[in-house]
Amino acid sequence: MSKIPLARYIFQRLRQYGVDHVHGVPGDNLLQALDHIAPAGSRWVGCCNELNAAYAADGYARVRGVGAVFTTMGVGELSAANAVAGSQAERVPVVHLVGVPSRASMAAQGIYPNVIHHSLQPGGVLEPFREIGRLLTQGRDEFRSSASVYGEVTAGHFAATFDSMLRRSFVQSKTMYFPLRADLVDVGVDSSWLEKGLDDGEQGLRSIDEENILKALREAKQPVILVDRGLGIDGLKDEINELVRISGIPTFCMPSGAGMVDNSLPNYHGVHSGPFGRIDSMDYVNSSDLVLTFGPMFSDTNTFGWRTVPKASAGNPNMKLMILASNTTPPKRFSTSSTNPVTLENITKETLRRAIEMIKHNPIRPRAARLIKDWRDAGKPKALHADEPITQTDLYDKLSTYLRPHDTILLGNATPLLGARDFFLPEGARVIASGQWFSIGHMLPAALGVALAKRGLEGARGRGRTILLDGDGSFQVTAQELSTIIAQRLDVTVFVFNNGGYAYERLIHGPEEEYNDIAPWRYLDLPRAFGADRAREKFGYETQTHAVRTWGELDVLLADDKFCSGPGLKMVELLLGRNDVPERFQTLFRGAQEEPRLIRKVQS
Template identity: 30%
Template sequence: MRETFHIKSRVCGILSCSVFRFITYHSEEQTIKFTDTMTPVTHDLVHTAQHLYGANNLAAQIPFGLYVFKRLLSVGVKSIFGVPGDYNMRLLEHMYDESLVDTAGDKLEWVGCCNELNAAYAADGYSRYSNEIGCVITTYGVGELGAISGLAGAFAESVKVLHIVGIVDYEVNDLGPEMRSHNLHHLLPRLNDSNFVGPDYRVYAEMVKDKVACSVEYLDDLETACDKVDKVIEDIYKYSKPGYLFVPRSFVDELVSTKNLIEKPTITLRECIEKSPVDEAKIVTEKILRLLNQSASPAVIGDMFTDRYGLRVELNDFINKANIVGFSTVQGKSIIDESSPLYMGAYNGMTSAPTVSEKLLACDLVLHFGIEKNEVNYGNYNFPHKSDAKIVELHPQYIRFYDNTTKKEEIYKGVSFVDILDLLNQSPELSELSFQYNSKFKAYTIEELNLDERDFGNDETSDITQGTLQKSMPNYLNPGDVLISDTGTFQFAIRDFSLPSQVKYITQGFYLSIGMALPAALGVGIAMRDYPMHHVWDVEKIPFGYEPKVILFEGDGAAQMTVQELSTMIRHQVPIEIFLWNNNGYTIERVIEGPTRPYNDIQPWKWTKLLEAFGDFDGKHSRATVLETRSQLENKLSELKYKDHRRGIDFMEVKLATMDVPSQLQKMIDAIVKN
């Protein structure tokens, strides 16, 4: 039996690869066929496996728990976040099976978090960095409900998180009316007659189904259990939204066939995305090329779904080939390489930097890739274009053409921007385009913001202001760094950073749950260890030998929500540089309501003592500093920028004035209040 396991796991292991690597392999083989239901790469591996080991040897039986983890490893999940509980520990035991190893020798790693909400945020961060699935495992009721807001955030921002909930087996084992009337711990008794009628075992699944998940499977039949695991993973890729698996404790030791693992050695994002009808995709592509040919000053906007569907590289390719200018949105920030001379800034309607607005409003054609419309990302629904512009919205589920002159629209539902971008990039016309951008179209720099010099203070001993930070922090970033920001005042300034090449910026820009970023940064750190340099596509732009930093910008109020996960960073030796903006409470709320109310105050903490308390007893893994003046900040930033080896945690408490906010935030609030 063990022998057979090994064969299988090796087969699976071959494809435990990133989407990026998959794409490379794919294009080398030159076998793209849109009409196939089984992708060529899958077919090829099955063939290889059958050839090597013979079809009959392959249909082994393994415990279902092992199936779950082999499947996860096969789709690129190398670390799992969570908290153990009575109903999931039998499942967790299967993580330690010796056969669970991929070709690179990697095993699954368990990253135990302090609580479930933090674990969900960490899984979210893992996925946002890697574009693989982030997995969180919790226990029935007490655990899963703790995590639910993390899943809702992933749903709201289209992040690929799989939540596995270990559940009791009373119902599925059909133990008869007596046992089924038992109220079990972690479960909810009925409102009425609970001493006579048993609980609704599916109550938690019902809470999330069609609400915070694109796919929910409450496993109740071992025969179909493996298919359902695969189904949830496929749905997660298809929608780029979270999915749930409710796994009965009694299933995990039962034997199931490895058939699925052999027939589909992996499941990839690309194969799960709904294919566009070939004819329509062609029509749409030609229409766009025609519009480009007619345009004098076209623009690309790089928006959220471009990242989620793994098209970062492709979009930058398109921009470079077509020599077209690019803008980002709030949630699309950092998708377009901001070191490019073609990058024009972040556009957010009337709240944008005036120079950026001016440029976008001079574009007669706007190709908005991966468009996500919401209050924050779409300028509070005030997102104007040039009065005679033509706009193309490119989305995973539709392509919409809109003519600002005629006010006419044309929608192609079921056509995915994934295929369109592929087809555009294949078009030889692309490099023959030429546009007539006027002199306004200069590469974006933060100087365009005209930040008030008074904000920076008069000398080096001056206080640090949000103005100081807007000026200083971008310079501290190096190409390839990964920047995570929590929801808060300074988040609104980052939009207008001009980021070095291939910096990946991660933030919860729409769901805006404070406290998310700290555990998410743990997830990002783990993902960067599992997938080193995964976000870098042009290594030549990264300084030779440079190890990209993980940087967290965190507010004090936000940090108090989820602070204990610092200890998990210490435990897993995640190298990170943390800037704690200490502005004495919920400043982002103060500017909306109750500036001096106690409800916006928080308890002052001695932040620099936390790392010692949380496990770095001898200070070997961390360094904590308080920064109060401009010169202290500048010195620390210089020291960190040029440090060549990342190790442990650098924690900087940065003192800010209570009511100091970046002007971008003030503008946005004014716009919301006005509406």
Template identity: 30%
Template sequence: MRGSIGSMLLDRLRHLGVSRIYGVPGDYNLEFLELIEQTPGIEFVGTCNELNAAYAADGDARLAGIGAVLVTYGVGDLSCLSAVAGASAEGVPLVVISGMPPWHAIQSRALVHHTLADGNYDNVLNCYRQFTVACARLNPATAVAETDRVLQAVQALRRPVYIQFPSDICYVAVDVPPPPTVAAVSDPGLLARAAEQVVRRISQARKPVVLIDAMVRQYGLRERVQALCTTFGIPYAALSTARTLLPESGPEWLGQYGGAASAPAVADYVQAADCVIALGVRFVDSTSGYFSQQIAPGAMVDVQPFSLTCNGENIQGITAADLLDSVHQRLASVRMARPERIAPPAAPTAPAPQGEGWAQAPFWRRVESFLQPADVVVADNGSSMTAMLHARLPAGCSLLVQPVWAAIGYSLPASLGACLARPERRHVLFIGDGSFQMTVQELSTLLRHEANITIFLINNGGYTIERMILGPQSAYNDIANWRYADLPQVFDPDRAPRTFRVASMDELETALDQAAAHKGVNFIEVLFTPMDAPAGMAKMGAAVRRYDYGIDLPDQT
């Protein structure tokens, strides 16, 4: 059938499950935006800048499966590139569409704005090639084929892709076939060999464990992994990148694993395991306690999206999904002993004792009990992420963090995307003052969309996570002290969100009670001294200091 290039692209995006496109209007994408407004089933969500748009699409994709961003050429592309790189590092599928100058300008190397005025139209494309799994510049002759190639890549590899869309081709008519089917297929013989190796390792193991990383979210493997562990009684642990992907209760749940940063019982179990089924595991500094992981020699069974490494052999040509299905089926006919267990995780932390002074430790204990089943919890890099990674979260919670790319400011716009992806759920954001100042503009967008979110602004007078590493008293770790609790009223006076400024346990109790009763935006600023931090941050700071600078210093606190 015939259709316009713009309509073809929107139809392909809807077919993938995209229903929101985040971005900023620019003169090279306006005609495409006009088409979006006329197209049912897909909406444009305007953000305050392109960086925030890509962060929002990232948050959306983590809950909805895929995200999309629309920017204008050059200035918009490079503004959002850091967030796109973060999505690539963390395994988040995004489609980035750039409205670029018209084809006649590209072909004539015209010196137009939003370029370097040198006739070069390849430099931005070359930038994106470093951080995406596929790129394309559409033209009428190959627009459909190139669109399908790029969108097949985002489906198969589950990382960002990039499409340049010249401004003058939106309504050009082309032949549009049905979208192609994308399904990675395993080689049957290689799959059988791989599954046989994994089954043999599990069935012979005295102490197997499954270790999960972000691949489980990235490729939609939650149900398969949970079924494998619960059916055959195999304990599992999660890296920080995979918290809440599987239920964090029950006899199989061990806890979070991060090398020396793990709870002692979890670290001991994983270290003693004779079969570690590692699902997409990457031991990054920030997820491994600065490379302090200890896996017994020969214990690792390394399952990646399209390969298995086991017993010194690497097998390609398979998918992790097919491998898990085959292993599950084969284990059902194998007699195996039930694995050893460790003691169940400790009971939830008790509320802070009456009369305890104001500090981060009692604050985090109290807000942990504020969280409810099925909440979406987002935590920014620093104090907030450290606290939430040590927290016991209620059943059904989703924790969104970015420990690999670790960009401060990610969490606020990511919360916007998460709120729009799952408006039926309550959202809770924890963000420090330094992170907040990076992307504060998107608070106005949360208010405009009447998001159901409670925001805890941790005001500790600057970059506490950096103070823990180096320079606890140094001016470079200080920031301007805004009147944070006044900002919601400034950004949207008509909606009158609930705001609180908290500096004691009594004030916190009042704020939590009122926030729990109010559906909508709640903004709670909590004040701490600069070196007050959650448990574990000082130890982490020392590990970073040793690794980055090769020095040990006296206690920074």
């Protein structure tokens, strides 16, 4: 029987499923394991801290389907916990490997007064950390007790457990927490196990459920489709688009699902943002008798205080809300809606393909969407004076003309999250945006992960630019990872929206208070401080920096072919007014001051 070290087994298994890069920060409990990454055919990507590494793994997973972050126990894993929790909340499969001490070290620390570093107390060195990891990931009990890690367990047991957890991570679209003991790293396990793929566990819906979906579609007089990217639905994008195309049913994306549907389809009508969108979609959605929703994240922020959650009414009491999830468990009830949703939990590619074939043979005849105006016409750029300062009210229409096929646009958890959701996306372009977690600082290191994940991919998946739109406050949280983008010589374009602080918060409360201000940075000096000059001299890596204040300056920049098509890091500082946000969202922020009252009303 041929054997392979446990650590190499883990990295080779991950590589089989698309993980060519492992993000993290080295620590004493994982150093030996790191030696097995290169022999497994993968690369280590050292990040500035564990939080950023986990954010990068999240971005990587949104392209490849799974990402990996490797930290040391305690100080390392707790730093990563915020990002891992966000991946779990938004159903992004991230594998969190944690280097833990050897069995001998654990035995020694139990002898008073010996204490292991990075621990909270003697005798409880791992329990709090493991419990946090368990709660933030799959919530299963494989490593709940000390005996499960430090008892009479073998490397083979760890390998089998890893495979089982990884399969479940794929099936349930969840993160996983896996402690890797330092003394088991080099212990051999059966290499032939790698020749067997992981059973994907796709069971699909029962035929009766498929029939119920088709029956509901055929009986509906005014059906509508809403598409998000939660609940594991992201991997069904192609099938969802074909269903939208072949059915002709009027379709919207939820804000965090922007880009999930081909924008050129005639029955696609933009992002469902109600009165805050390019067009007001509320009346049409709420007058529909069937709302078919794929992977919705009905969070307060994603639905503007639950305003856009489909609701039955006195005029439409029989609305049917169907929530479709991919092999994961969606919420059973939304207290914000008077509509009791029907939830179907095991939508697979085959499920949708069968539905598409049935519709081809027996077409649906939906009503055309009766909308006030075409969302595409509403987004055409206005004529603006060259010497006028840029504002976010018109900025996003202008930036839409800059986008190209297969671009990946990341929206930082700042004002771009609102304005850019209405981009008209060219073929194959996609948006990455939070729908539930909304942690500021997320998207800069996520852009690192996205750019790495796209590198080396063949065909359309590997093409297109990686573009980040981020607020200045969000950017400052994780700005160090700009240095890793430079060190990895990645092609990334970063737009920093500089309004000197937290514009969201100023408009909600304390517009003149200093707690909503941030330190003034020289953003365009950062690439040089982070090693851009050395990268240029040693590797020919190019860096561009641009400050933009007026429409004329923006026009010149967007007409520059080197900026639009050239390689390397391109960083743009957009200098904006202190309280500048897109005009149509001003009322939203004013209403946010009354949010506690709104929540009480919605829940009553």
